[in-house]
Amino acid sequence: MQMIDGQKLLSCVTIDDLKDAVGGRISFCACVHNLRHMSGFSFVILRTGRYIFQSVYCEDTCNGDISELCVGAYVSVSGTVKTDERASYGYEITLESFEILSKPSENYPLHVSARKLGCSIETNLSYRSVALRNPRERAVFKISEGVCEGFRQFMLKNAFTEIHTPKIVSAGAEGGANIFKLKYFGQDAFLAQSPQFYKQTCVAFFDRVFEIAPVYRAEKHNSTRHLNEYIGLDFEMGFIKDMHDVMQMETAMLRYVMDYLAQNYALELSILNASLPVVQHIPIVSFFEALDIVGASSNKFDLDPADEVALCEYAKEKFNSEFIFVEKFPALRRPFYAKNSPEDAKLAESFDLLFRGLEITTGGQRIHDYDEQVEKIKNFGMNPEDFKSYLDIHKYGMPPHGGLGIGLERLVMKLLDLPNIRQASLFPRDITHLDP
Amino acid sequence: MQMIDGQKLLSCVTIDDLKDAVGGRISFCACVHNLRHMSGFSFVILRTGRYIFQSVYCEDTCNGDISELCVGAYVSVSGTVKTDERASYGYEITLESFEILSKPSENYPLHVSARKLGCSIETNLSYRSVALRNPRERAVFKISEGVCEGFRQFMLKNAFTEIHTPKIVSAGAEGGANIFKLKYFGQDAFLAQSPQFYKQTCVAFFDRVFEIAPVYRAEKHNSTRHLNEYIGLDFEMGFIKDMHDVMQMETAMLRYVMDYLAQNYALELSILNASLPVVQHIPIVSFFEALDIVGASSNKFDLDPADEVALCEYAKEKFNSEFIFVEKFPALRRPFYAKNSPEDAKLAESFDLLFRGLEITTGGQRIHDYDEQVEKIKNFGMNPEDFKSYLDIHKYGMPPHGGLGIGLERLVMKLLDLPNIRQASLFPRDITHLDP
Numbered sequence: 001m002q003m004i005d006g007q008k009l010l011s012c013v014t015i016d017d018l019k020d021a022v023g024g025r026i027s028f029c030a031c032v033h034n035l036r037h038m039s040g041f042s043f044v045i046l047r048t049g050r051y052i053f054q055s056v057y058c059e060d061t062c063n064g065d066i067s068e069l070c071v072g073a074y075v076s077v078s079g080t081v082k083t084d085e086r087a088s089y090g091y092e093i094t095l096e097s098f099e100i101l102s103k104p105s106e107n108y109p110l111h112v113s114a115r116k117l118g119c120s121i122e123t124n125l126s127y128r129s130v131a132l133r134n135p136r137e138r139a140v141f142k143i144s145e146g147v148c149e150g151f152r153q154f155m156l157k158n159a160f161t162e163i164h165t166p167k168i169v170s171a172g173a174e175g176g177a178n179i180f181k182l183k184y185f186g187q188d189a190f191l192a193q194s195p196q197f198y199k200q201t202c203v204a205f206f207d208r209v210f211e212i213a214p215v216y217r218a219e220k221h222n223s224t225r226h227l228n229e230y231i232g233l234d235f236e237m238g239f240i241k242d243m244h245d246v247m248q249m250e251t252a253m254l255r256y257v258m259d260y261l262a263q264n265y266a267l268e269l270s271i272l273n274a275s276l277p278v279v280q281h282i283p284i285v286s287f288f289e290a291l292d293i294v295g296a297s298s299n300k301f302d303l304d305p306a307d308e309v310a311l312c313e314y315a316k317e318k319f320n321s322e323f324i325f326v327e328k329f330p331a332l333r334r335p336f337y338a339k340n341s342p343e344d345a346k347l348a349e350s351f352d353l354l355f356r357g358l359e360i361t362t363g364g365q366r367i368h369d370y371d372e373q374v375e376k377i378k379n380f381g382m383n384p385e386d387f388k389s390y391l392d393i394h395k396y397g398m399p400p401h402g403g404l405g406i407g408l409e410r411l412v413m414k415l416l417d418l419p420n421i422r423q424a425s426l427f428p429r430d431i432t433h434l435d436p
Numbered sequence: 437m438q439m440i441d442g443q444k445l446l447s448c449v450t451i452d453d454l455k456d457a458v459g460g461r462i463s464f465c466a467c468v469h470n471l472r473h474m475s476g477f478s479f480v481i482l483r484t485g486r487y488i489f490q491s492v493y494c495e496d497t498c499n500g501d502i503s504e505l506c507v508g509a510y511v512s513v514s515g516t517v518k519t520d521e522r523a524s525y526g527y528e529i530t531l532e533s534f535e536i537l538s539k540p541s542e543n544y545p546l547h548v549s550a551r552k553l554g555c556s557i558e559t560n561l562s563y564r565s566v567a568l569r570n571p572r573e574r575a576v577f578k579i580s581e582g583v584c585e586g587f588r589q590f591m592l593k594n595a596f597t598e599i600h601t602p603k604i605v606s607a608g609a610e611g612g613a614n615i616f617k618l619k620y621f622g623q624d625a626f627l628a629q630s631p632q633f634y635k636q637t638c639v640a641f642f643d644r645v646f647e648i649a650p651v652y653r654a655e656k657h658n659s660t661r662h663l664n665e666y667i668g669l670d671f672e673m674g675f676i677k678d679m680h681d682v683m684q685m686e687t688a689m690l691r692y693v694m695d696y697l698a699q700n701y702a703l704e705l706s707i708l709n710a711s712l713p714v715v716q717h718i719p720i721v722s723f724f725e726a727l728d729i730v731g732a733s734s735n736k737f738d739l740d741p742a743d744e745v746a747l748c749e750y751a752k753e754k755f756n757s758e759f760i761f762v763e764k765f766p767a768l769r770r771p772f773y774a775k776n777s778p779e780d781a782k783l784a785e786s787f788d789l790l791f792r793g794l795e796i797t798t799g800g801q802r803i804h805d806y807d808e809q810v811e812k813i814k815n816f817g818m819n820p821e822d823f824k825s826y827l828d829i830h831k832y833g834m835p836p837h838g839g840l841g842i843g844l845e846r847l848v849m850k851l852l853d854l855p856n857i858r859q860a861s862l863f864p865r866d867i868t869h870l871d872p
Contacts, residue, residue, distance in 0.1 A: 003720065004687045004720060004761060005716065006689075006691055006718075008684050010676065012644065029835065031640075049597065050595070072832060074833065074834070103833065108832055129825070129828050133641045138641045145597055148600075149592070152588075156585070161485065161577070162581045163581075163862060167603065180619075181618065183616075184870050185654075185867045197872070198862070205574045206485045207448060213650070218621075220621070228620075229602050229604050237446070238510070239512075240446065248444050249442075280441065281441050284439065319439075370540075371541065390872070392872070396566050397539065399510035400510075427601055431621045434604065434606045434623055434625055435606040436633070436826070
């Protein structure tokens with residue numbers, strides 16, 4: 001009987017492995033990222049899952065025919081390691097042998113080994129599976145990984161429970177027409193615009209919860225800042241005094257995430273030439289103060305993109321902060337589950353966080369009282385009957401609570417100064433792109 | 437100007453906090469889980485996000501009127517802590533004061549404070565937001581959290597990159613009619629049956645990837661082991677020799693997850709009276725050996741639920757393993773991306789992992805060669821043109837690779853010996869349940 005014992009795991013090579021092997025031999029698997037033939041030798045640039053290693057082929061010292069190698073081939077190589085400050089990470093491998101594991105049937109249609117791909121976003125997306133082989137393109141998604149992992153570690157350290165909630169739902173949480181519809185065994189169903197109802201539900205028994213999951217908005221925008229499917233970093237917490245407790249938690253989380261990125265993703269931050277923001281004191285302005293600051297008409301009910309840019313410039317100049325909170329928006333333009341402000345029922349206990357000119361978070365305190373929620377639903381011209389199971393959470397009791405949602409791709413886009421949000425999504429969904 | 441500095445975070449009480457406070461005072465927030473009036477005093481059982489604490493109210497020593505408290509109210513309490521081995525975790529709080537933060541407008545329709553809810557699954561799901569306030573019901577989802585976190589930690593430690601791939605797709609990866617359809621800005625679209633194409637794509641540049649995300653199957657099953665939306669734990673890895681490398685990785689991962697649960701979730705495992713499996717040597721049988729073992733006809737092309745139970749009994753008796761791998765299934769019943777077995781093209785390099793009588797994983801080695809994949813698509817009676825962007829990954833080169841998908845709810849169901857998979861999903865989706 002054959003047995004599997006989980007003891008013989010394939011490993012991946014790291015820079016430390018090269019360092020440890022200096023003066024000795026190393027073997028690993030990689031993709032031939034680039035080939036440069038010089039007089040009497042060739043550079044074979046090897047791409048692993050995270051690194052780009054420089055190796056050298058000489059006919060005399062390597063058992064194998066260089067003409068069999070091509071860019072895009074996957075190979076197993078063996079060689080000796082020496083230090084060379086001109087090589088990537090300071091190490092160079094002198095190839096002794098290689099084995100070809102697989103070969104492409106066509107050459108790359110893009111300059112995968114270039115420092116920047118240098119093609120249009122449209123070409124990039126058409127050949128997405130090739131574009132992502134470019135080290136700069138893929139590095140974006142190591143940063144995404146780091147943001148998610150930093151967020152998650154912070155949440156778990158702070159007693160938040162990770163939840164998974166359904167994305168096929170019977171009603172939209174955020175209202176409006178921007179919702180994808182589908183048939184679910186004969187019933188009308190929708191794709192979740194947020195985990196709002198579900199994360200609130202879970203506060204009743206877990207006190208604090210978070211979720212990292214897809215969010216769907218059927219918006220017909222074709223902009224550099226909208227995706228129709230994106231990843232939401234959501235949390236919700238009970239027992240708050242007011243929404244500032246939520247903002248405190250977000251600020252501490254962002255500080256943790258930036259530290260986590262600095263410690264674990266220096267390589268990718270360097271490839272992307274990115275500078276992380278310092279998360280110190282984040283200023284708060286009310287919505288009407290914000291309008292005043294940007295010189296907008298006080299008849300407005302929301303901030304537009306130019307206002308967001310101007311507010312961030314203001315925060316940077318005046319408080320040396322790349323973030324700014326805007327709070328207390330007109331209640332009618334915020335969700336029906338937002339708590340009205342105690343001092344003025346026309347305002348909602350709702351906030352946005354702006355970062356480098358873009359809204360990356362919407363959050364606030366929610367209504368926890370049953371009668372208050374029923375009344376607000378009616379005031380919004382909706383029918384409480386349509387929210388029966390949602391209203392169960394208020395009926396059977398909820399603590400005062402609040403939370404927020406962060407758009408992962410927006411945060412990553414701004415962290416890395418990417419011109420288009422599509423570059424922060426592995427396989428972006430917009431009004432024209434459904435494939436790959 | 438108001439500022440948020442992320443320094444004043446609301447905290448949650450732990451058992452260690454009670455321990456540290458013995459002989460002194462403690463203050464925290466909680467839900468009134470149960471009230472038991474005795475002669476001269478009352479037990480006020482307090483539920484926090486993870487714990488159930490016992491407190492005692494005496495009119496003489498507590499500033500507050502007990503008649504204002506009700507089950508389901510959320511409160512802030514202060515009191516002194518003493519050890520009492522009869523109390524939960526060995527500590528009892530003598531209440532000195534309390535403040536009511538919110539009250540329910542109706543009493544719980546279920547016995548939330550009972551050790552087991554004791555209602556039908558149908559009633560449980562109808563009042564899902566109440567049912568989950570039962571400590572045993574909610575404990576299931578701390579175990580889910582632990583499985584995900586253990587899986588993720590293992591993956592990250594082993595150089596897998598976490599990815600997020602779209603769930604709105606242009607083609608089903610797993611074929612068949614079991615797919616949800618939707619309109620995407622006028623185009624026909626589907627909900628992803630798996631992240632298969634995307635995780636393979638990412639192996640081309642990350643070598644190893646994993647994803648934890650929803651998976652959709654429009655199966656009309658109404659069984660105790662099927663959900664129409666579930667969480668898939670997926671990974672995919674390059675440079676494998678054969679599918680046993682994938683099975684080795686899964687075995688090591690499962691061992692890590694079980695250790696992680698034992699170390700971090702002893703409380704919930706005890707509430708649920710669950711026993712974790714020992715992950716040692718997992719036997720492998722071929723599909724045809726499996727048929728032989730269970731005495732099934734060799735004309736079968738797949739295992740049925742009774743076969744899965746019988747195979748697990750066999751593995752337990754013969755090898756003292758609660759897991760068993762079944763490999764080399766008939767190729768025509770496995771996906772079109774599965775590599776054919778080198779020794780017999782009628783078989784696929786595809787495996788299932790069975791655990792306690794249930795299939796929890798499907799995995800295998802994938803085709804990496806372009807011509808081989810085009811031919812297999814044709815042999816399956818499909819048109820390569822319909823898989824153009826998927827075939828790009830083969831055309832421009834892929835290493836030999838393989839991977840697997842695990843159903844989170846199935847694994848949790850079997851870990852905890854739950855009779856119905858719906859109990860392992862916070863808000864299950866089946867053919868009749870779309871709400872809550």
